[in-house]
Amino acid sequence: MIPEITLTAWQILLVKIGVILAIVPTMTLVAGYAEHKVMAHLQHRLGPMYPGGFHGWAVLLADGLKFLYKEDIIPERADRRVFSLATFAIFVPAVMVYLVIPVDRSLIVEDLDVGIFYLLAISSVSTIGILMAGWSSANKYALIGALRAGAQLIAYELPIVLSAAVVVMLSGSLSLVDIVEAQNWPFLIWPPGIGLIAFLVFTMASVAELTRPPFDMPVAESEIITGAFTEYSGMRFIFSFFFPEVANLVAFAAIGATLFLGGYQPIVPLGVLEVIPGFVWFTLKTAFMVFLFLWIRPTFPRLREDQLQKFAWKVLIPVTLALILVAGAWVLYAPEALR
Amino acid sequence: MTTAERVVERFEAGGHGAYVESYDPRDEHMTINMGPVHPATHGVLRLLLELDGETVIRCEPKIGYLHTGIEKECEDQNWRGAVTAVTRMDYLAQLFNEQVYCMAVESLLGIEVPPRGKYIRTLMVELNRIQSHLVWFGTQALDLGAMSGVFYGFRERELILDFFEMVTGLRMNNGYFLPGGAWEDLPDGYERPLSKILEIMPGRIDEYEALISENPIFLERTIGVGAISKEDCLRLGATGPIARAAGLDWDIRRDMPYEAYPEVTFDVPTAEAGDVYARYQVRMVEMRESVKIVQQLFEAMPPGDHKNMDPKLMPPSRAELNRSMEAVIHHFKLMTQGYSVPAGEVYAAVESPRGELGCYLVSDGGTSPYRCHVRDPSFVNLQSLPVMVQDGMVADLIASIASLDPVLGGVDR
Numbered sequence: 006m007i008p009e010i011t012l013t014a015w016q017i018l019l020v021k022i023g024v025i026l027a028i029v030p031t032m033t034l035v036a037g038y039a040e041h042k043v044m045a046h047l048q049h050r051l052g053p054m055y056p057g058g059f060h061g062w063a064v065l066l067a068d069g070l071k072f073l074y075k076e077d078i079i080p081e082r083a084d085r086r087v088f089s090l091a092t093f094a095i096f097v098p099a100v101m102v103y104l105v106i107p108v109d110r111s112l113i114v115e116d117l118d119v120g121i122f123y124l125l126a127i128s129s130v131s132t133i134g135i136l137m138a139g140w141s142s143a144n145k146y147a148l149i150g151a152l153r154a155g156a157q158l159i160a161y162e163l164p165i166v167l168s169a170a171v172v173v174m175l176s177g178s179l180s181l182v183d184i185v186e187a188q189n190w191p192f193l194i195w196p197p198g199i200g201l202i203a204f205l206v207f208t209m210a211s212v213a214e215l216t217r218p219p220f221d222m223p224v225a226e227s228e229i230i231t232g233a234f235t236e237y238s239g240m241r242f243i244f245s246f247f248f249p250e251v252a253n254l255v256a257f258a259a260i261g262a263t264l265f266l267g268g269y270q271p272i273v274p275l276g277v278l279e280v281i282p283g284f285v286w287f288t289l290k291t292a293f294m295v296f297l298f299l300w301i302r303p304t305f306p307r308l309r310e311d312q313l314q315k316f317a318w319k320v321l322i323p324v325t326l327a328l329i330l331v332a333g334a335w336v337l338y339a340p341e342a343l344r
Numbered sequence: 345m346t347t348a349e350r351v352v353e354r355f356e357a358g359g360h361g362a363y364v365e366s367y368d369p370r371d372e373h374m375t376i377n378m379g380p381v382h383p384a385t386h387g388v389l390r391l392l393l394e395l396d397g398e399t400v401i402r403c404e405p406k407i408g409y410l411h412t413g414i415e416k417e418c419e420d421q422n423w424r425g426a427v428t429a430v431t432r433m434d435y436l437a438q439l440f441n442e443q444v445y446c447m448a449v450e451s452l453l454g455i456e457v458p459p460r461g462k463y464i465r466t467l468m469v470e471l472n473r474i475q476s477h478l479v480w481f482g483t484q485a486l487d488l489g490a491m492s493g494v495f496y497g498f499r500e501r502e503l504i505l506d507f508f509e510m511v512t513g514l515r516m517n518n519g520y521f522l523p524g525g526a527w528e529d530l531p532d533g534y535e536r537p538l539s540k541i542l543e544i545m546p547g548r549i550d551e552y553e554a555l556i557s558e559n560p561i562f563l564e565r566t567i568g569v570g571a572i573s574k575e576d577c578l579r580l581g582a583t584g585p586i587a588r589a590a591g592l593d594w595d596i597r598r599d600m601p602y603e604a605y606p607e608v609t610f611d612v613p614t615a616e617a618g619d620v621y622a623r624y625q626v627r628m629v630e631m632r633e634s635v636k637i638v639q640q641l642f643e644a645m646p647p648g649d650h651k652n653m654d655p656k657l658m659p660p661s662r663a664e665l666n667r668s669m670e671a672v673i674h675h676f677k678l679m680t681q682g683y684s685v686p687a688g689e690v691y692a693a694v695e696s697p698r699g700e701l702g703c704y705l706v707s708d709g710g711t712s713p714y715r716c717h718v719r720d721p722s723f724v725n726l727q728s729l730p731v732m733v734q735d736g737m738v739a740d741l742i743a744s745i746a747s748l749d750p751v752l753g754g755v756d757r
Contacts, residue, residue: 048495145376149398149738218489219561227384227487228742306561307489309739310398 021114029100033251036295037065040251043299075239080143083236087141092237092245094134098127099249102256107182109269109283120181121169124260125162128214131249132158135223138245139233150232153310154223157213160317161220164210167325168203171332172264175200185268193265194273196335199328204265206325211257212301213313215250219305220313258294259287266290349579373401380409384487384742387752389726391741398737403730407723410756418716422682423449426713428519430703434720434754435516436479439465439472440696441718442521447602448692448705449523452685455657457603458649461525466604467641468511468520469694470634474545475504476697477631480749481552484624487746488565493556500541500548507537524658525651538642545635553628566621570732570744573618582728584699584721586748589626590618596695608640620747627749630697657683682711698722698749720754 012020041064045052057063079085105120107113117123132154139151173179175196176187192200213220216232224232224246231237234246262268268290269283308316379390388409394402414433418426430445431438443465450457457465478497485493505515511530512518520527556562577587587594595612597605613629615622651658659678660671677683687709693702699721706715725748732744 048492049499050495145374218491221489222739225489225739227489228738230383303492305490306485306556306559306565307739308561309565309737311737312564 025100025103025114029103029252030248032255033248034065036255037247037251038062039295040254040299040302041065043296044303047300047303069243072239072243077239077241078236080236082143084141084143087137088236089241091134091138091141092241094137095131095246095249096134096244098130098134099252099256101127102253103259105181106256106259106263107185107268108287110182112269112284113182116180116182119179121173121179121184121264124181125166125169128253128256129158129162131253134245135233138237142233142236144236146229146235147233150223150229150235153229154216154233156310157216157220157223157313160314161210161213161321164206164317164321164325165214167322167329168207168210169264171199171203171325171328174329174332174336177336181263181268185263185270188267188270189274191265191267191270191272193267196332196339199332199335200265202324202328203332204261206321206328207261207265208297210317210321211261212298213317215253215257215298217250217254217298218302219308221307222310222313225307254298255291255295258298259291261294262287262290266294372396378741380406385745386483386750389745389750389752389755391729393738393741395738398739400733400736400738400741403733403741405726405729407726407752407755410752412753412757414757415716415718418713420712422711423685423713424522424678424682426716427522428517430716430718431517431519432753433718433757434696434698434701434722434751436476436751437472437696437698437701437754438517439469439520440694440701442519443469443603444692444694444696444701444703444718445705445716446521446523447694448690448703449685451690451692452688452705452707453523453657454686455524455652455654457525457652459604459646460529460648461650461652462604463641463645464526464530464650465521466608467638467645468508468526470637470641471504471507471541473634473697474631474638475501475508476749477627477634478504480627480697480746483749484743484746485556487742488562490556490559490562493552496548496552496555500545503537503541503544507534507541510534510537522651524654525649527651529650530645535642538638542635542639542642546632549628549631549635557624557628563621565739565743566624566747567617567619569620569736569740570747571617571619572728572732576728576731577618580728580731581724582699584696584725585623585626585630586618586699586725586728588613589615589622591616596693596700600693602692602694604641605637607644608637610637620743623747684709684711693719696721698751698754699725718754718757720757722748722750722752722754723757726750726755 041052042060053061053064055061056067079088102124104114105117105123107116135154136151139147139154142148172184172192175192176184178184178187193204194200216223222228224234229235231246234242237245266272269287271278271281271286272290374395376393376395377390378393379385380388385391390406390409392404392406393400412432414429417429421429427442427445430441433441478501482494482497485491485497508518509515511534512520572582572586572590574587574591577590577592583594591614593612593614596602598610598612610633611629613626613633615626655671655674659675660668664671665675685707687707689704689706691702691704693700695701700719701721702719704715704717704719705713708714729744729748733741736744
């Protein structure tokens with residue numbers, strides 16, 4: 006018999022914080038390791054093989070330890086306070102995204118009524134941190150990188166919001182749990198075309214939002230070193246660049262899985278598939294999305310900043326705007342027509 | 345006034361000093377030092393950039409951060425020993441440096457290289473050209489963000505370097521040629537690795553092309569970027585793939601044949617656009633042509649001596665030292681003093697992967713060069729960079745540098 010446990014609101018909050026702080030770094034390590042290995046195998050090499058013994062599984066721990074030992078340098082002319090604060094402004098939102106992602110029907114930290122709204126808002130906050138980092142570094146490369154990141158955010162936040170709006174229209178709710186519940190068939194498959202296009206737009210815009218190739222101009226190492234993080238070193242570099250990048254990668258993969266692949270629901274509504282627990286479905290779908298993001302990186306060259314803007318404003322945004330009209334028409338007329 | 349003329353005028357006006365005087369803080373331009381330590385400046389090239397937002401208003405290459413004094417070093421070496429120094433200039437085209445230096449010494453001495461020696465040297469430099477172009481391919485792709493390219497390029501480069509190691513004992517800085525031929529004959533069993541390279545290379549070049557040539561992002565990033573006209577190439581002395589991509593049909597291998605080139609047939613690829621993509625195409629075809637040249641040389645490799653056996657120039661073999669007093673004397677003279685070369689001056693030129701590589705050599709009749717000056721194509725081609733990047737964006741600048749393929753060891757010497 007399970008003893009009845011009653012917890013006060015504070016205790017629940019502490020448990021939730023503990024869970025999040027345990028899960029996010031774990032996910033980041035796993036995804037970071039996957040990035041090493043997936044990229045290596047796509048490029049005819051083995052990637053890390055030695056740290057930890059088995060296929061270099063401990064490479065990121067070793068990497069982290071290395072960064073821990075490095076000197077923490079703040080440039081003399083930098084704005085010290087903003088420079089240090091920027092790390093938190095980038096790192097904290099990356100963790101907070103995970104609060105509303107429904108891993109299973111009841112496995113969610115906070116089921117907000119405006120979950121998707123919160124998600125999109127919080128994931129953009131880190132750009133303020135990037136701007137802070139770029140401005141306070143007293144480095145021209147950092148400044149260029151920060152401005153590129155700012156421009157990119159404005160251009161690519163819109164397609165993400167608009168494609169999420171399509172999902173909201175189709176499901177009729179802003180709550181992520183309700184959105185998943187609305188997907189007996191994942192939106193990727195049904196309604197035909199609409200969900201697929203929205204998914205493609207979302208994926209492309211996410212890659213830009215994550216500043217990963219081919220949209221990695223804000224941190225393009227062959228042009229502007231590491232963009233806004235050029236002057237960051239040691240643990241500061243990890244927590245302002247590497248960790249949030251991978252954490253956001255997993256977060257966006259999870260968002261994509263939730264919005265378009267049906268989250269914790271089976272991929273097709275078959276009774277047999279119900280046996281598999283929801284969090285397994287969710288993990289599989291997230292892993293698929295992570296792989297998709299990792300696959301894109303070694304495949305494409307980098308676009309130029311103006312080409313990227315053109316792509317966003319002339320292709321993605323008009324497409325999603327048209328898609329919203331189509332989705333509206335579908336929501337209005339399709340249920341009667343198909344009945 | 346063309347862009348090239350403006351750039352030339354600006355250089356003549358006094359370079360950096362003139363730049364500082366013309367600086368006006370009110371125009372809100374950003375002055376930025378790209379390099380000497382920067383991931384995409386191919387070593388230690390420093391570019392003084394003036395940016396308006398991301399548009400390059402002005403670009404001045406600053407060199408000298410890898411100055412090694414090799415030209416001066418040659419004056420302290422004997423004629424044969426200087427090969428070891430010149431091979432370290434353009435470290436990706438090491439055998440070309442050796443070849444052009446040896447050709448210069450040979451024409452001062454007035455000696456001939458036996459046919460097998462010529463064939464070996466030509467074969468080795470053509471492999472070196474492929475190797476150098478593979479590094480260019482990798483870095484060009486990497487600088488445009490296609491990071492996989494570098495792994496593909498270096499995969500095949502490794503085979504060629506292994507072959508170099510087999511033949512010369514070293515992967516780079518081989519010191520394999522010497523005035524009069526090549527140090528050693530090709531080793532036993534060199535045929536297998538060489539035919540393996542020749543067999544797989546065309547397919548692998550197809551693979552690179554499949555990877556990048558028609559990638560829409562790559563096309564977008566390279567077509568019309570960093571363009572330079574044929575006239576500007578002539579004006580600025582640009583040679584090699586840069587000039588050929590701009591429509592200048594000039595290749596020293598074909599137009600002033602040397603070594604074994606008269607005996608092989610090959611095409612010289614040219615393009616008209618003069619942009620980064622045209623240079624990409626020209627270099628890709630050049631790799632294929634080099635494979636063909638190596639194939640022909642390999643099949644027609646003549647027997648005989650691999651070097652000029654004049655005992656006054658070449659140290660005698662070990663076996664000969666044991667039985668001939670004369671050989672011991674020659675050996676002693678060559679190893680202590682070296683041979684002397686008749687007084688005079690000479691210019692020899694070869695087509696290196698980057699363009700015309702020339703060696704101007706002066707002898708005062710002594711046992712070491714009086715002056716050894718190398719016209720390195722990286723150095724000369726670099727002055728066309730400001731023309732290419734004028735009014736482009738920073739990202740175009742990176743693409744242009746990569747397509748120039750400068751080796752800073754060659755630029756600074």
